[in-house]
Each structure stands twice: as C-alpha cells, then as structure tokens.
Amino acid sequence: MPDPKDAKVAVEDILIVDDDPSVRKRLERVTAQAAPQARCAMAGSLAEAREQLSAGRFDLALLDIGLPDGNGLELLPWMQAHAPTVDAVVVSSLGDDATVLQAIRGGAVGYLLKNGSDAELELSLGSMRRGGAPIDPVIARRILQLMAAPQPAPVALANIGAAPATTSPAELSARETQVLQLVAQGHSNREIAQSLSLSINTVECHAKNIYRKLAVHSRAGAVYSARVQGLLP
C-alpha cells in the first residue's frame, strides 16, 4: 500500500477498457485500494472507449488487449491524436512481453500484468499515480536488446515493436541505460536507487521517460507500425 501522503489529492478519473466483467470488477477493486478517491468509468469495446475518451476527461486509461471489436493496441494511435493527455496503460498477460513492448512503441506509458497478484497491481497503480511507471526485468531486457540493435531487427525482435527505420527509437541517456541494465538483472528500485544515488521515485520516472522515448510519436508512424505488426489492415 502506498503511503497516503504520497497519493495525489486531486480526484482521478480512470477509464477501464475491458469486456470481461470479472476483470473489470477486479481492476476497480484494486484501483479503489490504490487510490480511494479515484473514479472509475467502464468501457467494454473500442467504440465505447473512443466515445468515453471523446466525451470526458481522464487521467488514466487501462486498456485490455482482446476486445470484441478489435485489439486494444489500436486505440493507442487514436489516443495520441485525440486524447494526448490521457496516460495509456495496457493490461497484459504475464509473459506477453512482446505485446507490452508493442504497446510502449505505440505510446503506452505503462502496463499491468493482470495475472499478477492484487498486491502487485496495487503497487503498479501506485507507482503510476506518483508519475512513474512499473517496469520488470523481462521488459527491460527486451528494451535493451531493441536499443542495441534497432535495425535490422534480429529475428527475436522481429515480432515485437520493431519500428521501420525512419522511426527508430530515440537514444537513451547513459543513466537510463544504467537503470535498464540493473532492472534487467533483477535489482529492485531500492537497490537501483542506492547504487545510482537516486530516489526510488526517480527510478520509476526514468522508466516512464524510457517508455516515452520509445514511443513512435508521429501518427502516420504509429499507424504504419501497427500495420507492419498486423494490427491494422
């Protein structure tokens, strides 16, 4: 549980995009625990999500991948264009790091592993509310691989967010690379903060910055990227 002092005082509006009622219920519950003041809106499909995002103001959108009318990742370019202030977070399965990386390349600034325990989900949401982003060793390792050999994408990376040459990811700073390397080795935020003389919060902010740098920002680029990955026709 995050310390209540750290929590944002402002009321938060969170959009949960998922078609499974039990998942929606669980996410709502966990959200309520992590941020008691937060208000949750629900959307069961891409169309509903677009409608909600156009109509109201949200701080955070939790996107499921498998929606009845399409892939949740399809919403990312649309959000970049129509709701740029909303932080997009994909709700992904454990072990599906390829999807997570794709989402990050599409502009998501975080991810939740829906098969993690409630406590972990709470931790992740708490980190996001503090302006950070959760990151785990598998994702860190993937990003390092991506940065090391952005093009041509090796076979192992071909099916993840390998963007076309024109939108190859921006350079990460030395510090960001260090953070990634330590995460990939399994070090906790506290350990990383200690060894790099940072605050724990800063480590999570680094993660968010890394995601932002990885995102393909131009709309055309994102569409192209999605098309390359077979997400769009």
Add this chain to the structure above:
Amino acid sequence: MFGWLLAGLLFATTAQCAVPPTVGQGFDSIEAARSDWQASSPPADGWTPVSLPDAWATRWPGYDGVVWYRFRWTGAAASPPRGLLVEYANMAATFILNGSLIGGDHGLVEPLSRGWNLPRYWVLDAPLLRPGANELLIRVSGLAIYQAGLGPVSLGAPEVLRPAYRESLLMRRTLPLLGIGLTLVMGVLYGMLWLLRGSERSYGWFSLFSLLWVLYSLNYVALGTWPFSSTEAFQRANHVALVASIVCFFMFALHFCEMARPRVLRATLLVGAAALAALIALPSRLLEPVRDITVLAALLCYFASCAIIVRHAWVSRRLEVGVLAACLMLPVAAGAHDTLIFLEWLPGTRYYVSLSSSATLLGISFALTWRMVKGMRLVEHFNAELQQRIDAATQRLAEGLGRQHEAELVQTRLTERLSLVRDLHDGLGMTLSSHIHTLGNRGAGDDDGVALWALKEVNDDLRLIIESSAFDDTDALADRLVPLRHRCTRLLEAAGIECRWQLLGLQGCRLGSKRDLDFLRVLQEALANVLKHSGATQVEVAIEAVGSQLRLSIHDNGNGFAGDAASQPSGGMGLQNMRLRAARLGGTLDICSGASGTLLALHCPIEASVPAT
C-alpha cells in the same frame, strides 16, 4: 575441287610445251589451216604442220575463227576396225572422215558449243575407212583468248583406246559432275543451317562459297553458253563466280578461325567487291590480263585462307580444324605432285589433283558438322548437369524447408505451450485470485485457512510456471531467478522489509527446467513466509554455487516462525511442501528459527544425476 582450278591453270600455262607420248599416234601427217566462220569446206592452201595438243594462239596470235586440222594416214588392205579418240576440241568442232561427216557440235558460230572438256570416241570401219590414203578433217571454231585449239587425237586399236576414252570421260565429265552435285548439296544443306541459325556465320559463308563454286564448276561440264548468248558473257560470269567464291572462302576461314574482326571483314568484302566490279564492267579487250590477274589473286587468297586455317589448327590444336587443314593441304600437295610429274621431274603418269579436289569439301563439312555435334553434346551435358544441379538444389531446399519446418514446429509448440499456460492462468488465475480474495476477507476458519493456503499455493505455482515458460532450457539459473527476485523484492520492500541479494558463482549454473521450478518454489515459499509471518525489517538472500553444490540461505531478522507456524493452519503444510521439494532436488533443508530471526538453508547438488537418498 580447287584442284581443278589448279590443274586448269597448270595446263593452261604449260600445255603447249609438253606432248604426252601416246597422243597423236597413228597419223602420217597433221596439218592446220585457217578459214572464215562460215566455210563448209577446208581451204585449199595455208596448211602448216602442227603437233598436238595445239593451241593456235601461239601460232596465230589473237585469231578468232575456224581452224581446220587435217590428219592423213595410210590404211592397210584388210584393216580391222580402228578406234579414234579426240581428247577435246576447243570450243566447237565438226569431224569429217574421208568426206563424210561423222560427228560434230551444234553451235559452230557464236554462241559456240563448249566442247573444250569433252572427249570423243569412234570406232571406224570399212567402208568409211579405206585401204590406202585416209583423211580426217576436224573443223574447230574457237576464240584465241580461251586457248582455242585441239587436244591429243589418237588412232589405234579399239581395245587400247576404249579404256583411255573411259578414263578421260571419268576425269573430264563424271568426276566434275559428281563434284558439282556434292558441292550443291553441301551448299544447300549448310545454307539451310545458316538460315535457321543466323549466328553461325561460318555456315553461311561456306554455303555461299559452295553455291558460287558450283556456278564456277559449270565451266567444266557445260556444253553450251546457256543462259548467256556468247562465250565471252559465259566466261565473264564464270570468273565472277570464281572470284566471289574465293572471297567467300576467305570469309569462311576468318569466321571459322575466330578472326572475324569487323575491320578485316570490311576490307575483304571491299577488295572482293572491287575485283568483281572490275570483272563485270571491263571492256572485252582488257578482259584477258585482268582475268589472269584476278585468277592469280583468287589463288593467292585461297592459299591465304589455307594458311589461316593451318595456323589456327596449329594454335588451337582442335581436332576438326586439324582435319580441315589436312583436307585443304591434300589438293595443294596433289597439285604440286602433278606439276612435278607434268614437268617430268617425277616419273609416272598419274595425276591426283582431280581425285583429291573433293577432299576440301569433305574436310569443311566434317569440321562444321563436328562443331555442330560438339555443340549438341555440350548442350546435352549441360542439360544433364542442370538436371543434377536442380535435383541437388531441390534436395537441399527440401532439407532446409524440413529443418525450418521442424524449427517452426518447435517454436509453435513452445508458443502454444506458453499461450496455453497463459490462458490457463488468465482463467484459472482470475478465479483463484477472486477466491483467495473472498476467503481472505472472510477471516480465518481452519478449513478456510487450508483452502486459502492451497489456493495460494496453486496460484504461486502457476505464476512460476508462466514466468519460466518464457525461458528455454539453455537459460542459466541466474537468468531464471530474475523475475522472481524482482517480484518478491518489490512486494517485500512495499511491506517495509529490506531485501538484500547475494549471488555467487552462478554463471553458467543450470539445474534444468523442472528442478529450477522446485528450487524457485522453495525460494518463493520462504520469501512469502518472510513477507507474511516474520515481522522482519530485513532479509538476506544468498545463493551460491560451490563446486557441484548449490546453497541457498535466507536469513531474516524477524521474530521467528517456529512458534508462529504452529498457530497457522497452513504453516506446517508450507514447510512440508518445501521439504518435499528439497528432497526432489536431492538436497537438504535446514531451518533454524529463533527470537533473532530465521535462517533457512537449502543445500542441493547442481547436477540432477546425484540424487540424495
């Protein structure tokens, strides 16, 4: 074939200075006298004795017209039939024996019949042949420029002269006709080949050479000037054909020997065209010297072609060129031999030139056919080789595809497994979390405690399985540890328990995926206990590979769980479970718990093949 030209030249230049010994026998006197074109009877005077063969241009230079040859002899009283052989009469002739016409040509004025290469033979008997004085008159119409005159004439026993006539016929008629036929066939055959395969230029030039050579060879066998209206026109056309054909032969040699540089070809064609134009356009009076020059030039051109081919044969060492060179040399050698015999520098009377002349033709056709066959063989070999290569490539491709397919299968199986496990967890995990949540909220009945513990156990197992399904069997323990380390540390630190990790000597340490799971499960369980029950503020995790042993120690500064565990309905079971897994790893699990904390130590062999009993 070319030997004829050679022979013709030889005879033309040397005919008057040599008299074969058997010729002109059987006569008392041979005389000649001139008369005008229309005369039907011999002149009364102007007779001069001559010897045969006779070319009257040496006696009466530039004389075109009729010359009468008069042969006189005395026949025996009861003479047996006599044979009369006339080798040739240049050009048209009439034969009158004792006042009776016994034979003759049709065209005695222009266009003259062409009997210059036609032997004639009669068997004479009484009453035409008289006892006592006999007179044979041969009226020859001819043109000085074409060696007008009379060949050897023999009177003798038919059994002697008939074979001579046959041989003469063979040499002067049959062989040339045969040669013409052969040449025509070659010309047409290779012409066809060239038409169908324009890139084979040497075929084309050879065909052209052959066809033109046929036209030239007509000179030897034609009995009239058809299609021309005069001897001069015929001869002119004949020489044009000769020169053109030799130019073609030279072109053939250039192409055949791969010396067909554009500049050389152009120069050759230019010179050839100039010579032909001169032959066609020249006025009659200038024709003779020019004709001789062009014939000489053609002969030189022929020898140049031979030289080119012989040199190419020498340089390239190719069989077909060698054979061709030999075939070209044969008539030349025969010509040289015949010349020597003719000049009586060598003994004998056999002339080989006309026999060897077809060798050129045979040589060329052999060479061209050989090349064609070789090309076909090459294609056949190429096809066979291609087929082999295609087979090999197909096999390689099939193997490659097979391997790829296999790899894809493996990959697909992995992915399938992963997604199966994930789906399982998505469904099952959600249900589990929800039940765990419900049970946890309800408070702790004993039964519920056990059920809660069991559910959590299943959940944790699933989690580990999924985490490790992202790895393959080649990943080291240190790598597989990372997700668990991250997850546990995160939860522990969120709960205010500082977590220190110490990994030593784990590079390249592998347990294998099943044993990995047991090991990680022990670690997870132990840390879960620390999180839930120890009340510690610090935990130290040390994993160390020493020799063949793997050591795990987890040390917390909590208040120990020995007492606490008894009060937890699931505590004993968690511990039992850990021991079970330690046993499966072939190791030992020691737990030392006290007021100052708990120390859990797992020792197990790294290699699975050392099971502890």
